[in-house]
Amino acid sequence: MDTPQNTALTRALTELPGPLPARGVIHIVIPHTDRFTVVGNHLAQHAGLSTTAVGLAVRIQSLPQGTEIGIKALAARLSEGEKLIAAALRELEAHGYLRRARTRLTNGRVVTRTVFCNQPTALLRNRVGATRPQRPPAPPQAPALPDVQQEQAPEAPDVRQEQAPEASAPQDHAPFVALVQPPTAPRQPSPPLPQPRELTAELDRAATALLSDLRRHASQLVLSESDVRQLAPAVAAWLERDTHPDTIRHTLTNDLPQPLRHPAKLLKHRLTVLLPPPLPGADDLAAPARPRIAVTPFQTCDGCERAFRAPTPGHCRDCRNTHGPAQAAA
Structure with a gap:
C-alpha cells in the first residue's frame, strides 16, 4: 500500500503542465512561505566540494545566529562522525565559505570565532570594486573584520557562528576582507615525466x-587512451630500471585518495616523484680493495746475528755504530 506522500507525489505529477522528460529527475516545485534557506547553485553544484561538505554548509547556513558549530557540537546533532565533519569543515574553509580565527574579548577571554559566508565570490567582487573608486580618491576605510590570528587547530571549547553580511550590503560600509585571497606567488611548473633511454x-x-x-586492481583508475599514451613512456622508464611490474602496480594503486577526481594526474605525480634509481652493477657492489702496505723484511745481522728490519742483508745499527763503517762494510 502506498504511503500518503507517494500518493500525493503521483497526483502532483499528473498535474504538471507540458510534456515530461522521458528520463532523469522531474521537479515538483512548491514555493516556500516560511522556514526556508536560500542556497546558491555555486554551493549546491560545487565541483570541488564533497557531498558531505555541501550538506554541512547547507546545515550551517540554516542555523540561527550564534549557534555553536564546532566539530563536537555538530557531531552531537548529526549522524556523521567527528573525523568526517572535520574534513568537511576544512573543505569549506579552503574554498572560502568558512573562516575560523582566535580573538580576545573585552574581558580578556580568548574564543574561537567562526564566520560563514553564503557567497564568498561576492566578497572578492566587492573588495575589487572597493579598490577602484569612481570618485576622487578618499582615505580608505579599515576592514570590518577584527584583527585576529588564524587558528590552526580544528576544534576549540567555545565555537560560535557569525554569519557574514550579505553581498548586497550598502556600499557606505567598510569593504569586506576576502576569505579567499587571489594567489600572489607564481605556480612552479610540474616536473617532466620520466623518459626511458630507448623506448x-x-x-x-x-x-x-x-x-x-x-x-582491474583499482576501479577508480580508469584511463583514456590518450592518458595511456602519455603515461606509457614513464612506466617504460621504470621497467627499463628493472622494476618488477607488480612493484609498479602496487605503487600506483596503493592508498588512493577518496574521492579520486583526476586519476591521470595522480599517476603522473607518482611515476615522476617515486621513480627508483637504476640498479647498480656488479662492479659498483664489489667491496673496495684495501691499499697494500709495503712491509720491510727481517734480516740477520752478519756481525751479531740479531734480527733487524732492512731492505737488504748487512749489519744492524749497533754493529755499524760500534765497529765503524769500515768493519760494517767488511
Missing part, C-alpha cells in the same frame, strides 16, 4: 598493458 616496442607494449590493466 623499444617491447617496453612500450608492456607499459601500455600495465596501465590499461590498472582498473
Whole structure:
C-alpha cells in the first residue's frame, strides 16, 4: 500500500503542465512561505566540494545566529562522525565559505570565532570594486573584520557562528576582507615525466598493458587512451630500471585518495616523484680493495746475528755504530 506522500507525489505529477522528460529527475516545485534557506547553485553544484561538505554548509547556513558549530557540537546533532565533519569543515574553509580565527574579548577571554559566508565570490567582487573608486580618491576605510590570528587547530571549547553580511550590503560600509585571497606567488611548473633511454616496442607494449590493466586492481583508475599514451613512456622508464611490474602496480594503486577526481594526474605525480634509481652493477657492489702496505723484511745481522728490519742483508745499527763503517762494510 502506498504511503500518503507517494500518493500525493503521483497526483502532483499528473498535474504538471507540458510534456515530461522521458528520463532523469522531474521537479515538483512548491514555493516556500516560511522556514526556508536560500542556497546558491555555486554551493549546491560545487565541483570541488564533497557531498558531505555541501550538506554541512547547507546545515550551517540554516542555523540561527550564534549557534555553536564546532566539530563536537555538530557531531552531537548529526549522524556523521567527528573525523568526517572535520574534513568537511576544512573543505569549506579552503574554498572560502568558512573562516575560523582566535580573538580576545573585552574581558580578556580568548574564543574561537567562526564566520560563514553564503557567497564568498561576492566578497572578492566587492573588495575589487572597493579598490577602484569612481570618485576622487578618499582615505580608505579599515576592514570590518577584527584583527585576529588564524587558528590552526580544528576544534576549540567555545565555537560560535557569525554569519557574514550579505553581498548586497550598502556600499557606505567598510569593504569586506576576502576569505579567499587571489594567489600572489607564481605556480612552479610540474616536473617532466620520466623518459626511458630507448623506448623499444617491447617496453612500450608492456607499459601500455600495465596501465590499461590498472582498473582491474583499482576501479577508480580508469584511463583514456590518450592518458595511456602519455603515461606509457614513464612506466617504460621504470621497467627499463628493472622494476618488477607488480612493484609498479602496487605503487600506483596503493592508498588512493577518496574521492579520486583526476586519476591521470595522480599517476603522473607518482611515476615522476617515486621513480627508483637504476640498479647498480656488479662492479659498483664489489667491496673496495684495501691499499697494500709495503712491509720491510727481517734480516740477520752478519756481525751479531740479531734480527733487524732492512731492505737488504748487512749489519744492524749497533754493529755499524760500534765497529765503524769500515768493519760494517767488511
